[in-house]
Amino acid sequence: MDKREIFKESRDELTGLLDKPAFYEWAQELIDDADEGSNYAFIFLDMENFKQFNANYGFEKGDDLLKDIAHILRTVFDSQLVSRFSGDHFVVCSDITQVVPAILEVKKQVKSLQQDINLELKAGVYLYDGEVTNVIRCTDRARIACASIKKKYDIDYKFYDAELGGHLARKQFIIDNLVEALANKYIQIYYQPIVRSLTGEVCGWEALVRWIDPNKGTVYPNEFISVLEEYHLIHKLDCYVMEEVISTFAKMEKAGMREAVPVSINLSRIDFEIIDIASYMNELLDKYQVKKELFHLEITESALTKNPEFIREQISRIRNCGIKVWMDDFGSGYSSLNVLKNYEFDLVKIDMEFLRGFDVNDNGKIILKHAISMLKNLGFHTLAEGVETKEQYDFLRSLGCELIQGYYIGRPVPLEEGCEQMHLAGRDFEKLDERHFYNKLGLIDLLKQNPLRHVTSQKSDALPLAIGIVKNKKWSFLYINDAFQEIIDLHPNAQGSLESVEEMINTYKSGPGPLSMFW
Template sequence: MAFYDPLTKLPNRRLLTERLNHSMMVNERSGQHGALLYFDLDHFKTINDAHGHKTGDQLLIEVAKRLKSCLRDVDNLARVGGDEFVVTLETLGSQSRHAANKVEQVAELIREQLNQPYEIEGARYFTSPSVGVVIFQGLTETTDDLLKHAETAMYGAKSTDRNSISFYDPSIQKEVEQRATLETQLHEAIEQNQLELYYQLQVDEHKNPIGAEALIRWHHPQRGQVSPADFIPLAEETGQIKAMGRWVIEKACEQLRDWQNQAHLSNLILAINVSAKQFKEPNFVDQVSQNIQRYGIHAGRLKIELTESTIIDNIEETVLKMRQLRELGVKFSLDDFGTGYSSLQYLKRLPLDQIKIDQTFVRDIVQDPDDVTIVKTIIAMSQSLGLDVIAEGVETQEQRDILLANGCHHYQGYFFGRPCPVEQFSADLVGRLAV
């Protein structure tokens, strides 16, 4: 089985390389074009994280079957990574344009097949492929080069429009190389203390401060300020989010200790975001409790924000960890509520303190009656469960007034204050209290 993937029984990368080399030699002799198609499943990680590896494995097996059904006997198919597959096509003709048309037809057929729902143990799941294509003729490039180019094209498809097909363009390669550089620099940033916490105010209906959310920022010595939209997804993908998360817990507890001695800050509750990967670490509860003890803070002033996808995967372990931390006094908020897997069935089991209304429902609440209805429903459900509600992304008085009229009394957003360094946050708060 050294040449085959044990899950799907497909050839692995090692055997693919041998067969691809053979295809290149065949095309060298015939003068025809061949093609390599690199597939990555969109949103597979979400399915795997939310519903478990067993479901993910069954979906991958079904994907392999569907791919096989789209190919000729002379074509090759391999699984080269977690949710990545490669197809090689031979004898596509001597004209490059004709070959490209054939490849596109095959890729589109595969895309249609993989877009169909997957029935697994009575539930339906959806995924789609991002496809990178490179066309070759003869032995002008190595097998490693072709795989690299096809993978680069795949990332191009994923970054511009998922569920799409992209042919290799050298300019995309530059983006991939920049991403690799950013990954290295992010590792250095964690080690060299380039990260910083910014704080965004949370207020009640009278605009009185009730807390803050700690948001991670990165100021690179040469790049300057790096957008969280660039480095946080990268940290998630590479696993660096765990080290980053441990740093956030420590810095947040350190900051709470400093605030304890300042009258205008001593009662604030500080919220931190915890990723699924960090929360799943076996020693996560110890990470939090040890920092609480180390800095001598009141645990009730620390609030952990979890997303729905974090919570729903392995609900028993999730509830256990939450209860252990709740016994210490730590609070919990369900972040981005309504954007994922909202279900009363799991919600009522969780030892939550708060539900956070996602900004997607706040943004157009003044103009969109549907958003008002959704917000009303979330507030009513939260109240029935005895949970506090806070709305994020509040940017105008009109948004705040509609939220208040429908029973939401806590807010966060630019209307009340932008994220800022701790010195500015503290100074702004002093100024607010002096008014």
């Protein structure tokens, strides 16, 4: 079969460009036959905000955009090797000397295609110098250069250099050493506490990972998670984490340790493509004979953008097995409201970005207030992550946000250390029977509009509201709103103190009911 026939059979179906295998084959042949002094450039191109374009205009329009971009690349890089690798990623192998003008021309023409979405073309360039003779590694270097300027809107292109070379070396270390790290438990599970805002008690943990190599030291998740996802190795890590966590908490539960509160485990979209999560979890739970309600699975919002129907089906299967599924990073993407409409989750974790600039203006506070109210009315439990100050904690508690996580509560540490820190901080661990009660209580929307607003305090549109419980034959208040506090301030015997109110109620001996006497 001659080259022309091979080319016909090796095109990307959508754009007609070379597919990845054909590009590798042809580009390898080019550099193998290159004379000394030949100039080749590998250019990796990525469309920033393409997912948002798809979300706004649909996949059909997105496909049309990709075909238009392919036409632009064919025109600008005439007679060069041009390929579509996947999604909105394109790669060019060119012998032209004016690489930058060509990139800027492509960027200019792509800009003319955009509608209301700000499409940004990013390009990474690796200039072939004979040092690396493997075309895949040449392309990887261009990809790394491109990735280094992602979200940097003032930079259009980046040439691969020695600094980025160090990044490539770290990437190769991760790929080459993952199996050994798992076998020798160099990858350790750290736990970050989650507390219930009404009680301040620890009601859960999030399992996180740290790679502590005996020679290289600590490798943080932001360094290795994306690499493992890129090379479809992330399922090895996540399966390891699931088994480590389940085996650890099975021992704790059997020993009757009160610290055995539920644990959430993070999943990647890639996991669903490679393994059957529901079946794997069930196998582990059967193996270690532990309750399902001790474990929750977290899925990031961004994981739902590709193959949504398949992911929706997998989430449903997991929940039907009795395992709760949480949505992580709500508010960090472009289609959060559609996600809430189309998927079934047990809890939504509110992205920490809403807390940025908390002390500067009220915009984040307004968004949080309405987001929490909306989530509760949709039947989702709520958790705010990234809480760093008491002011943030108190504000979220006043909104009725159920669960709180962040450095204000505790940092991710080994489990034993985390338990000790919580004990030293005076935090109790929530009991199972209490958990069911508080979960039901947590779905109450404390921010609903009051139809009797004309009879309430001038300072607030809400009726006086309090949540009180009876425990060991004593009343205590878990929550009061501002309007209720105003009444306490006016009561002659309360002295503005909630503790005084609790004491009056608990020491009242006769007459009408204990609460009616307060009014």
